[in-house]
Amino acid sequence: MQSVRVLAGAVVGCFVLGGVLVVMPDGDRRPPPSPGPVARAVTAVGSGAPASLPDLVALIGDREAHLRAHPGDVRSWAELGTAYVERGERTAEPRYFPKADAALRTSLKGRPKGNTEAFLGLAALANARHDFGAARGWGEAAVAASPKRWTAYPALIDAYRGLGDYKNARRTLAELMELPSGSRASGAQVLVRAGLVYRDRGWREDSAATLSDAAALASAPAEQADCLVRLGELAWERGEPAESLRAFEAALRADPGEHAARAGQGRALAALGRDSEALLAYQSALAKQPLPRYALELGELYESLGLDGAARAQYDVLRARVREGDAAGVNEELVLGLFEADHGDAGSAVRRLRAEWARHPSVAVADALGWALHRDGKDKEAIGFATRATDRVRGGGARIALYSFHRGMIERRLGKDSAARRHLGEALRISPVFSPLLVPVASRTLEELGEPGPGPAPGVEGVGRQR
Secondary structure (H helix, E strand, O other): OOOOOOOOOOOOOEEEEOOEEEEOOOOOOOOOOOOOHHHHHHHHHHHOOOOOHHHHHHHHHHHHHHHHHOOOOHHHHHHHHHHHHHHHHHHOOOOHHHHHHHHHHHHHHHOOOOOHHHHHHHHHHHHHOOOHHHHHHHHHHHHHHOOOOHHHOHHHHHHHHHHOOHHHHHHHHHHHHHOOHHHOOOHHHHHHHHHHHHHHHOOHHHHHHHHHHHHHHOOOHHHHHHHHHHHHHHHHHOOOHHHHHHHHHHHHHHOOOOHHHHHHHHHHHHHOOOHHHHHHHHHHHHHHOOOHHHHHHHHHHHHHOOOHHHHHHHHHHHHHHHHHHHHOOOOOHHHHHHHHHHHOOHHHHHHHHHHHHHHOOOHHHHHHHHHHHHHOOOHHHHHHHHHHHOOHHHOOOOOOHHHHHHHHHHHHHOOOHHHHHHHHHHHHHHOOOOOOOHHHHHHHHHHHOOOOOOOOOOOOOOOOOOO
């Protein structure tokens, strides 16, 4: 695995004030003052790294005031638009995305050629809206405009992954890693993309090690928290809820405003049988970052506990949040399709996910569409998509318990009992806690097929809980 080395140099005894180099007496070696919130946010936004919410608020206020007096400042329009994108993502408030679009296009209108900052902001906006085709276009424009600028590459890698174009994601990562190390100012962001690409290939140990290195190299608490959340999500996929919980707790210590870590806590605590704490964690996450995915997870946790009324309330929240996002150009068809397949109208799920597959043929969409087809009674077609989602050659290198479960249940319906046993058992071996609703189904189906499900993993409590 190729590693990234970040070299830091320092000039002792001098600093810049108002563009003038000022030399301090040899005896005065005081460090320069720490950057303020606006400067910190500019640095983060410019490098594609997460910024803390207070810093983002400060940057947005500063740039809005500046642009009222200097409306022709193209770079400030790009910084403002990109800050709006980040704020919309951190708060799950899609109303910031149209504002971001307007600011970024104002920058682009002022400088239509070579405006890398605007290209990158528009790529980030499209990724946030889950419009990965548009993100690819803007990301490719940014790389073409600034091929030696490392910040041009991460958004393009994200776009390729969202499109299911894992080959080009790997190629773009290789191009990024070949840039001179001095041009890669944020080793953490480079390593994050490397870790995600390794995860997609099924290189779980390399992915975990790389994301750990990214967290160690992070230059700000918000960036470190983001890296730790990704580590927690990887541990969750590996069926290690206790390790996952530790990563999410570390993320919250680094940045209490990292609400994705709260949802991760809920997921891990539920897997460990700590239901009351899990409910509180999810409720806290939804209060600050009301993503449809979190509402679905909380609803399914309520349902697993026999709290059907509370589950329905969360499903109503999911629908409302999807409508709000849709009005602001956010595509939540993948989450909505999964929800409809399991809790609503399977025919609607199939129609939505067929359209999503045409736009974004990723492994996640293949799995969701296969499952929706199964729920709609179309198992002969479903098995093709389920197979693709778990086929390492065609992109399904990441071992995801839910995908193996879906494939096994489709095979059971088709009478392929041997294959069903293999894939249901694989789901529980990958993660015996992958879903509070579906783990009992997998175990029960294995027993019906004549093979008991594996017992709890060491240190995992409450696995297979049935209410």
